[in-house]
Amino acid sequence: MQINVLEYLERTALRFPQKTAFADDDGALSFSQLQARAQGLGSLLAAELAPRTPVPVLLEKSPGAVAAFLGAVYAGCFYAMADPSLPDRRLVGLFQVLNAPLLVTDAAHAQRARALFPGRVLVLPEDDPPADPALLAARRAQATDADPLYAIFTSGSTGVPKAVVVSHRSTIDFIDAFTGLFGFSHQDVLGNQAPFDFDVSVKDLYTGLATGATVYLIARKYFSMPARLLDLLCRQGVTSLTWAVSALCLVTAMNGLNYKTPDRVRQVLFSGEVMPPKHLRAWRKALPNARFVNLYGPTEITCNCLYYVVDRDFADDEPLPLGTPFPNERVFLLDENNALVTRPGGLGEICVAGSALALGYYNDPLRTQAVFVQNPLHNAYRDPVYRTGDLARVGDDGQWYYAARRDFQIKHMGHRIELGDIEAALAALDGVDRACCVYLADRRRIAACYAGTAEKADVAAQLRKTLPAFMLPGLYLRLEQLPMNKNGKIDRAALTARLTEKGGGPVDR
Known part of the structure; x- marks a missing residue:
């Protein structure tokens, strides 16, 4: 029985020691090199940190960052x-949530x-440090598959980010x-699009380690240059894309597939947002022999819980089904009275049970308890369920179709964002x-509405210093007073109607 993701690496390094594991424009690591570097770093960390300690890693996306992640895991910790x-303020917020004693970075x-981190900063040495086999063996001996493996931050409605902690067991499952x-298989070349703080990347990293596939880490800059991106995919012989919807749409929106077809790609798996059918049709036309898969699932249930293999073209106004649950995951809909929704036309919140569930939010028991709950359908035994906050409707065909968010969390540019975080x-x-x-879902834009004296350009400039790029509003609307509803709350519907009718004045970033 496998209990640790490092077993993926160790088995694959025995089978394919010299095969490239991870590569980017600046270099590559073979599976044996990756294992040696991770074991050396793990020995350094294990000498200073207790097991199950968080290890923040401040590095660019690179093969070296993967080695740092796995080094933390060899130490019995999580990354x-x-x-x-x-921005600095956002990084400080992450560090405060983790409250870690040590951070890993480079020169x-x-x-x-x-300047930003109050604990010790470990700067990666130029040469790989030696491994301490006895220390690493001791750490492995006390580990269980319920130990945390990684934490990924998501937006928080109070302005404080949430760190979703996922275990080895959930990831292996x-x-x-x-x-x-x-x-x-080991014959695949995976074209990694997602940044390492986005859980889509988990699929690339551990699929490569588990199967021996090579993972090519595509730099962010390529996604503003579709021609160069497609050149790269062809040059590297990429066979599989597990990308955010927004990345695929960027290529088709800029007519990139008219320039070149990455004809070695045999499958395209997408998630993060609703895929527009016209963009999907363009990809399917360019790659008629490839498999296309719609994936659904939030970070809190370890990547995905539903999948749908696309078997036909869809009209522009025709939604894609969410599909079938992954093995060993129980997915169901609950209405506002916590009753099962099964009838056609019924609307309910998507709920998930099984070993895929995350351990919760790090250092945040209240928000953990709010969404990781006892199954409302019974109290006979402990049966944890994650309430996603996503609403789905049962179609006449029995398939589920994504409907909306239950709260003010949105999916934008492949990221799950709580509007309250931006409002804060x-x-x-x-x-x-x-x-x-x-x-504004039809325009795929976040609109910031405010009352005050600040000019829109100044507000936009200040937000760029505090928020990640994917959370920045694309429209700004300044009012003397924000409209209120009969309950004395800000009338979001009125604001949406005004923005839809008149626009809020786009501001260049």
Whole structure:
């Protein structure tokens, strides 16, 4: 029985020691090199940290970052990616949630790390440190599959980010099903699009380790240059794309597939947002022999819980089904009275049970208890369920179709974002008295509405210093007063109607 993801690496390093495991524009690591580097770093960390300690990693997406993640795991700890592109204030918020004693970084980010992080900063040495086999063996001997493996931050409605902690067990359970269902092998080359602080990347990382597939880490810059992106896919012989919907739409929106077809791609798996049928049709036309799969699932249930293999073209106004549950995952709909929804036309919240569930939010028991709950259908035994907050409707064909968010969380540019997080940052700015954000789904834009004296351009400039790029509003609307409903709350519907009718004045970023 496998209890640790490191067994993926160790088995694959025995089978394919010299095969490229991870590569990018600047270099590559073979499976044997990756294992040696991770064991050396793990020995350094194990000498200083207790098991199950969080290890923030402030590195660019690279093969070296993967080695740092696995080094934390060899030490019996768990890793959390801290993307250097995040603003200082956001990084400080992540560090405060983790309250970690040590951070891993490199020379390029060491000065910034020391200024922002209150604990010890471990700068990766130029040469791989030696491994301590006895220390590593002792750490492995006390480990269980319920131990945390990684933490990924999601947006928080109070302005404080949430760290979703996922165990070895959940990751192994999902990756074994994922790689088996979609036939990944050592002959594949995976084109990694997702940043390492986005859980889509988990599928790339551990699929590569489990199967021996090579993972090519595609730099962010390529996704603003479709021609160069497609050149890269062809040059590297990429066979599989597990991408956010927004990344696929970028290529088709800029007519990239008219320039070149990455004809070695045999499957495209997408998630994060609702896939527009016209973009899907363009990809299917360009790759008629490839398999296309619609994936659904939030970070809290370890990547995905539902999948639908696309078997036909869909009209522009025709939604894609959410599909079938992954093995060993129980997925069901509950209405507002916590009753099962099964009838056609019924609307309910998507709920998930099984070993795929995350351990919860790190250092945040109240928010954990709010969504990781006892199954409302019974109290006979402990049966944890994650309430996703996503609503789905049962179609006449018996399939489920995504409907909306239950709250003010949105899916934008492949990321799950709580509008309250942006509102908190907006309300904290000078010259902003009250603030409200709405999402214009048909235009795929976040709109920031506020009352105050600050000019829109100044508000936009200030937000760029505090929020990640994917959370920045694309529209700004300044009012003397925000509209209120009969309950004395900000009338979001009125704001949405006004923005839809007149627009809020786009601001260049």
